[in-house]
Amino acid sequence: MARVSDPDPHNRLQVPGSAYYSDSVPPASQPVPDTKKRDVSLYQFFAPGGVLSRTHPAYEFRRGQLQMAQAVEQALEEKRHLIVEAGTGTGKTLAYLVPVIRSGKRVIISTGTKNLQEQLFHKDIPFLEQALFPNGEAKLKVCYMKGRNNYLCRKKLYDLTDQPVLSGLEEIEHYRAIAAWEKVTQSGDKAELASLPEASALWHKLDARSDTCLGQKCSAWDRCFITEMHRRAMESDIIIVNHHLFFADLSIKQQAEYAPDAGILPEVGAVIFDEAHELEDVAGSYFGVSVSNARFEELCRDVEVSLQRNHMLSASMSGALKSVRERAPFFFALLPQGDGRFSFENRREFMEENGDEFLGLQQSLGRLGSELENLPSKPEEVFNFARRAQELQVQLAFLMESEDRNTVFWIERRRGGRDRQNVFLQATPIDVAPILKTCLFDKLQCAVLTSATLAVGGSFEYMRQRLGLEHARETVLPSHFDYENQALFYVPPDLPDPRTPQFAAKAADRIRRLLEVSRGRAFVLFTSYAQMNDVYQRLLGELEFPMLLQGDAPKTALLEEFRLTPPAVLFAT
Numbered sequence: 001m002a003r004v005s006d007p008d009p010h011n012r013l014q015v016p017g018s019a020y021y022s023d024s025v026p027p028a029s030q031p032v033p034d035t036k037k038r039d040v041s042l043y044q045f046f047a048p049g050g051v052l053s054r055t056h057p058a059y060e061f062r063r064g065q066l067q068m069a070q071a072v073e074q075a076l077e078e079k080r081h082l083i084v085e086a087g088t089g090t091g092k093t094l095a096y097l098v099p100v101i102r103s104g105k106r107v108i109i110s111t112g113t114k115n116l117q118e119q120l121f122h123k124d125i126p127f128l129e130q131a132l133f134p135n136g137e138a139k140l141k142v143c144y145m146k147g148r149n150n151y152l153c154r155k156k157l158y159d160l161t162d163q164p165v166l167s168g169l170e171e172i173e174h175y176r177a178i179a180a181w182e183k184v185t186q187s188g189d190k191a192e193l194a195s196l197p198e199a200s201a202l203w204h205k206l207d208a209r210s211d212t213c214l215g216q217k218c219s220a221w222d223r224c225f226i227t228e229m230h231r232r233a234m235e236s237d238i239i240i241v242n243h244h245l246f247f248a249d250l251s252i253k254q255q256a257e258y259a260p261d262a263g264i265l266p267e268v269g270a271v272i273f274d275e276a277h278e279l280e281d282v283a284g285s286y287f288g289v290s291v292s293n294a295r296f297e298e299l300c301r302d303v304e305v306s307l308q309r310n311h312m313l314s315a316s317m318s319g320a321l322k323s324v325r326e327r328a329p330f331f332f333a334l335l336p337q338g339d340g341r342f343s344f345e346n347r348r349e350f351m352e353e354n355g356d357e358f359l360g361l362q363q364s365l366g367r368l369g370s371e372l373e374n375l376p377s378k379p380e381e382v383f384n385f386a387r388r389a390q391e392l393q394v395q396l397a398f399l400m401e402s403e404d405r406n407t408v409f410w411i412e413r414r415r416g417g418r419d420r421q422n423v424f425l426q427a428t429p430i431d432v433a434p435i436l437k438t439c440l441f442d443k444l445q446c447a448v449l450t451s452a453t454l455a456v457g458g459s460f461e462y463m464r465q466r467l468g469l470e471h472a473r474e475t476v477l478p479s480h481f482d483y484e485n486q487a488l489f490y491v492p493p494d495l496p497d498p499r500t501p502q503f504a505a506k507a508a509d510r511i512r513r514l515l516e517v518s519r520g521r522a523f524v525l526f527t528s529y530a531q532m533n534d535v536y537q538r539l540l541g542e543l544e545f546p547m548l549l550q551g552d553a554p555k556t557a558l559l560e561e562f563r564l565t566p567p568a569v570l571f572a573t
């Protein structure tokens with residue numbers, strides 16, 4: 001799709017009051033016409049005395065908000081890309097939502113976090129609908145899509161119901177709750193199941209991830225929650241997603257060479273990326289390759305359960321599964337040791353020492369693939385298993401043998417449930433710019449990238465280079481908050497290095513003292529789950545405030561409890 005070329009190489013927005021802005025900001029006393037329609041101007045909406053001031057209980061005029069809205073509107077009209085850095089407190093969401101609604105285009109809004117998605121869907125859009133159409137003259141068609149693993153796969157649940165393989169009382173309890181809920185839920189979104197812990201192992205076996213999905217060949221396709229979500233998206237004006245879903249979808253479309261039915265997000269007139277500082281990382285993870293020990297286990301489990309159910313589990317198939325089950329953990333155990341994420345620099349030496357184990361694992365995958373392909377009159381899911389086995393073979397070969405200079409190879413160890421460890425072998429492109437330029441920015445009419453932190457030294461040059469965004473208008477709007485006078489920033493000068501064993505005890509003690517000063521009412525945020533759990537356990541029973549821990553319930557339920565419990569302290573990552 002063609003975009004207008006820009007005569008100004010830096011594409012900087014002009015300052016307020018110059019020709020770029022069609023509205024100028026009046027003094028507060030100047031009356032604003034009482035227009036409450038979709039065609040109310042941005043000035044009539046945001047300015048003092050305007051629609052927002054009459055409808056929002058905590059209205060304050062924010063010049064930056066109006067400026068941002070005007071910039072977004074111009075980008076949408078002129079079909080250009082735009083980067084806006086707007087400090088916390090600008091009111092960015094309304095500043096892009098109002099022009100989006102006025103444009104009448106179908107727009108995707110992609111965010112970095114679920115919380116922002118929920119704010120947009122449950123708070124900002126209903127508010128705008130009421131403010132702009134107070135008599136219900138129009139209804140906005142809005143769809144809120146999460147990553148596929150948030151939704152229930154009906155096929156997996158029905159298969160499990162036919163032949164329940166559950167481990168432990170907890171899973172039986174969760175199974176009963178999910179099975180009862182499946183009969184009544186409209187969305188299949190697990191956030192509705194407040195009693196289900198975030199890290200439920202059973203949910204992981206039942207979610208609608210794409211690698212296990214049979215697509216149109218699935219017997220539950222017509223009633224599938226993903227099919228329904230896709231249908232809703234096709235009918236919506238505003239589609240709210242997160243960056244993970246957006247880039248997962250983009251990479252599926254790229255692999256399928258933009259076949260019309262590839263992916264679940266429809267064609268749109270514009271994409272607004274809020275929390276755009278996360279784009280490079282998220283994009284890198286979807287245009288890279290990742291293989292974990294869990295993927296081998298899941299493949300073997302899925303094959304076994306399915307073939308047992310269909311009375312097709314032969315001795316030779318069991319032998320092939322046994323071989324993968326033995327060789328995969330053995331191979332992953334040989335990988336260099338280390339915590340968290342670290343680079344896998346010595347792949348060549350590793351392969352010189354452990355090439356036989358690598359080949360053994362590849363052969364066992366090949367054998368499993370052949371066994372699956374040779375099954376007579378196979379059920380549909382078997383084709384999917386064979387594809388997964390082959391994908392693992394190809395990806396593992398790339399991870400261990402590729403000499404691609406634009407790729408960084410690394411290992412990540414994460415704690416899974418029940419004291420198990422998940423090991424991820426990863427390959428991430430060093431530079432996603434060429435991919436994003438061709439797959440995204442050259443194809444989109446208008447992309448708006450916004451966040452509180454995007455510029456480096458007032459310039460977007462670095463970011464534009466990293467993302468392959470060659471032509472874009474740019475603006476930096478100042479924060480609405482008076483940080484110097486209203487915020488306190490404390491850096492403990494004497495804590496040990498976070499990597500040392502002494503850190504958790506010292507940090508817990510300091511956090512306890514700070515919480516006593518703040519009388520609770522705090523988020524305590526960590527960069528790792530291990531540290532979060534450790535400090536939480538140390539403080540359990542030590543604090544007089546209610547303590548909430550990420551993972552004990554869905555995030556929305558926890559946040560709601562946090563909001564409703566004034567002195568509560570929430571431990572999260």
Ligand code: SF4
Binds near residue numbers: 152154214227
């Ligand atoms: S179409 Fe895919 S996600 Fe939907 S029920 Fe079937 S297998 Fe599950």
